[in-house]
Amino acid sequence: MPDKSPKRLPGRPKQADTQISVQQTIILTASKLFKEYGYETVTLQQIGKRCNVSKPTIYYHFASKPELFKVAMITMFQNVRRVTSDFLDHAEHLEDGLIRLAEARLANPHAEVETMIREAEPFLEKNQIQEIREAEARIHEVLATHFQLAMDQQTLREDDPMFLAETFSTLMLMGNRENTTQKYESNLALGQRLVGIFLRGAKST
């Protein structure tokens, strides 16, 4: 296993800035390893080794591997939701907010997340799966709220705002393609083009 340092999740403060608790360290490490190697391959021992924490310490914080996986996925989705809220709430226009959001999300493509969750599902309990799916849906609810607002202001045509939210999220999977940033200069440039086509398609005129 190559020992790359874990990627910082969007919205998560730098390790240098804050004292991250043991529990958070375990969650971050688990997220990173599950994303890289899939659910089944990764053991609690590996997770512990990677973040210098003993297996009993992991069990002190998390009842089981499925439970740790659940918390790791929910934490990741909560971070994406927080970033989504931040960008859209503080943007001058919907377009600006979506472009900034696209830039961030294209840099962290989630295509493999769906594959990973599907792989893990046979090992999870029904309510664990449901909690993960709900955390994911809440990202789309934030987007949908902003799209609904734009529809109320008649800048977007009437449509199902959750459909628009899922369509926008799907477009962000462009970040998962081969050589995307080489082809499109930067995630910002690609984000601008994707948001352009998306908003023209969703506009009221």
Place this chain on the structure above:
Amino acid sequence: MPDKSPKRLPGRPKQADTQISVQQTIILTASKLFKEYGYETVTLQQIGKRCNVSKPTIYYHFASKPELFKVAMITMFQNVRRVTSDFLDHAEHLEDGLIRLAEARLANPHAEVETMIREAEPFLEKNQIQEIREAEARIHEVLATHFQLAMDQQTLREDDPMFLAETFSTLMLMGNRENTTQKYESNLALGQRLVGIFLRGAKST
């Protein structure tokens, strides 16, 4: 391993209709197993067992597992390209062709294909990877040709036709989401909505 019968690839005739050669059977079975379990997990023995072919017979047709994987991926992409051509060449309007294409592709989402190819890459030679990527790019070339035609006729705004092709392909990953057909009635209905937003976004006015 659950013994589900392999999904028919788009554009591929039913087994009942045609006598499929041993080589084609191996390719189809390999595609199915690699997609379901990933590159590393699947052995040539499993592939042989699933399609009642001995391991020496597989080696008679394919020099190695990486070679079989390469041919399986290229065959799959060639099928998608053929379907893409058929639908777009024979459609009355670009919109009709894209909707029919979307219906077919939403039913066979390729999100896991990218994950699988990435997983396999460390085991492949450079030229094997390149051949797979070229087969994939040829799908986008077919789409791009039709988009360029529409730009020449000024029904689409001037844009990079390969960007539009990749954007369209990315939108097809909506078929990979949880409960998509439940939420959107059918792949046809979802396809119509996605093509709608895509074409309005790409249109010249």
